[in-house]
Amino acid sequence: MTLLLIFSMAILALGTFAFRYFGSVMEQYVPDFQRYEELLNNMGMVLLISVAAVVMIYEAGAFAGWARCIGVVTAGGLAYYRVNILGVLFVGTFVTAGLRLLGVP
Amino acid sequence: MVFKIDKVTRSILLVCLIDGIVGVSFGASAVNLGVELWIPFVLSIVVLAGASEFLFVSVLAAGGSPFTAALAGLLVNARHLPFGVSVKNEVGAGKQRLLGCHLMNDESVAFALAQSSRKERRRAYWLCGLGIIVCWPLGILVGGLFGDLITHPESFGLDALFPSLILALVLPNLSTINKKVTALFGALIALLTTPFLPVGLPVLLSSLALFFTTKRVKADTKKSERA
Numbered sequence: 001m002t003l004l005l006i007f008s009m010a011i012l013a014l015g016t017f018a019f020r021y022f023g024s025v026m027e028q029y030v031p032d033f034q035r036y037e038e039l040l041n042n043m044g045m046v047l048l049i050s051v052a053a054v055v056m057i058y059e060a061g062a063f064a065g066w067a068r069c070i071g072v073v074t075a076g077g078l079a080y081y082r083v084n085i086l087g088v089l090f091v092g093t094f095v096t097a098g099l100r101l102l103g104v105p
Numbered sequence: 106m107v108f109k110i111d112k113v114t115r116s117i118l119l120v121c122l123i124d125g126i127v128g129v130s131f132g133a134s135a136v137n138l139g140v141e142l143w144i145p146f147v148l149s150i151v152v153l154a155g156a157s158e159f160l161f162v163s164v165l166a167a168g169g170s171p172f173t174a175a176l177a178g179l180l181v182n183a184r185h186l187p188f189g190v191s192v193k194n195e196v197g198a199g200k201q202r203l204l205g206c207h208l209m210n211d212e213s214v215a216f217a218l219a220q221s222s223r224k225e226r227r228r229a230y231w232l233c234g235l236g237i238i239v240c241w242p243l244g245i246l247v248g249g250l251f252g253d254l255i256t257h258p259e260s261f262g263l264d265a266l267f268p269s270l271i272l273a274l275v276l277p278n279l280s281t282i283n284k285k286v287t288a289l290f291g292a293l294i295a296l297l298t299t300p301f302l303p304v305g306l307p308v309l310l311s312s313l314a315l316f317f318t319t320k321r322v323k324a325d326t327k328k329s330e331r332a
Contacts, residue, residue, distance in 0.1 A: 023189015097262030
């Protein structure tokens with residue numbers, strides 16, 4: 001059992017590293033790479049936004065509650081208007097914690 | 106004595122601290138779920154991608170096979186392939202690239218992309234990556250050992266920090282209408298498919314948004330070339 005566990009942890013670690021590494025050296029192996037570069041660069045951005053959106057709304061596959069959603073959307077609004085990072089983080093946390101204090105789930 | 110620290114460095118240090126706190130709560134909950142502490146601790150160093158580690162530990166805690174847990178984790182981590190393309194100039198060359206690639210995660214990539222010059226991008230990437238590889242495992246260790254002392258981190262709104270941070274770093278960079286539409290469309294795809302698909306897949310699917318808007322991306326580029 002422990003052996004299978006260690007083997008599985010190794011697979012996760014090595015596989016994750018392989019994704020990271022091959023992404024960074026892809027241009028050497030894909031002919032005419034520059035044609036796709038802009039697309040792949042934008043893909044990084046879209047994936048990050050999607051990660052943020054999913055983490056904002058779901059917790060273990062179910063709705064995470066309004067407090068976090070409203071807090072993060074408020075933070076996102078400030079970020080869009082280029083308020084600095086510390087301000088954005090402070091407001092996101094403050095609104096979420098405040099709503100929970102008021103009994104919003 | 107007053108240390109002069111620039112804005113980017115300050116934000117990075119704060120984010121590392123936050124990741125440490127998230128680590129504390131992860132370590133504490135892993136131990137509470139009956140998972141031995143060495144498992145999340147070792148994962149935090151050799152995998153260094155939080156979401157997949159949560160998933161691995163929760164599959165184990167639910168009595169699932171570790172092998173299934175690893176495959177699910179890999180699906181979640183597949184986004185590091187396009188991340189690698191985005192930061193290929195920041196990870197370094199030769200042997201340095203090995204460490205540089207390992208330091209790749211949501212935060213370090215987002216910080217790098219948010220900087221304008223190549224030098225700043227590189228500095229932000231490495232500072233954030235190195236900070237997280239120290240704070241994240243340390244937090245997990247502390248949480249696992251002293252987890253009993255910590256009550257619900259949600260009541261402080263700390264769970265809002267990670268998504269807020271990513272938005273703070275990425276949203277100001279959505280410079281064209283086209284990028285905004287693509288990001289919004291991608292997020293919608295991920296959100297609408299999450300209830301029906303295994304964890305990790307919805308985020309990957311969000312990249313389909315790019316194929317619907319690529320034509321317009323080209324038009325945009327031409328326009329900016331002319332300008």
